Amino acid sequence: xxxxxxxxxxxxxxxxxxxxxxxxxxxxxxxxxxxxxxxxxxxxxxxxxxxxxxxxxxxxxxxxxxxxxxxxxxxxxxxxxxxxxxxxxxxxxxxxxxxxxxxxxxxxxxxxxxxxxxxxxxxxxxxxxxxxxxxxxxxxxxxxxxxxxxxxxxxxxxxxxxxxxxxxx
Ligand SMILES: [Zn+2]
Ligand SMILES: [Zn+2]
Numbered sequence: 001x002x003x004x005x006x007x008x009x010x011x012x013x014x015x016x017x018x019x020x021x022x023x024x025x026x027x028x029x030x031x032x033x034x035x036x037x038x039x040x041x042x043x044x045x046x047x048x049x050x051x052x053x054x055x056x057x058x059x060x061x062x063x064x065x066x067x068x069x070x071x072x073x074x075x076x077x078x079x080x081x082x083x084x085x086x087x088x089x090x091x092x093x094x095x096x097x098x099x100x101x102x103x104x105x106x107x108x109x110x111x112x113x114x115x116x117x118x119x120x121x122x123x124x125x126x127x128x129x130x131x132x133x134x135x136x137x138x139x140x141x142x143x144x145x146x147x148x149x150x151x152x153x154x155x156x157x158x159x160x161x162x163x164x165x166x167x168x169x
Contacts, residue, residue: 002027002112004045009053014046017057017111027112031120034064036075041115052087053102055111059119068126069135070143076127082118084111 002019009015019042021027023035043057059080067074086102086109100114134144139151 002041002110002115004053004055004109004111006053006107006109009045009047014044017041017043017045017055019111021112021115025112027116031116033119033123034066036062036064039078039115039119041111045111048087050087051104052085052099053109055082055084055086055114057082057084057115059115063123065124065127067129067133069128069133070145071136072129072143074127074129076124078119078123080118080122082115084114084118086114 002021004015004017019040021039021041023037023039028035039059039061041057041059043055045053045055048054059078059082061078063076063078065074065076066072084100085098086100088099088102088104102109130145136142137144137149137151140149142149
């Protein structure tokens, strides 16, 4: 968990943020992000005049995803700059800005949750090991980047499927 001590921030005005969220932190549960090693969060938190909390941070880490064609592991670095704004949700912040809710009575702010959201938003759901990845043979499963197989790779004409369907009915 990665939380900000709000009374401390109020006293100081600005706080340095330096956090490391382990890959096995419950924060990542159900996210499918495939973090390899901890995620580093470095930045500052500050108070805006109107009571909003601004968190400006750089997020770094490494993800291990699967190539959608050949299922090989693909490592992708994470290097993301985020600006998170927390405040009363009826406040206005630009046109397309997004304010995350901040309970005025709260003494801590769960920054980890927002970091998780940003990371998911900015992570490609599908990756390729290479633009030209040839994938696995759909018939025999060989990795067509590494070897070839005897299968005919022509896709069956879908119109024949329709005819076949008619025959068996
Ligand atoms: Zn691949
Ligand atoms: Zn094959």
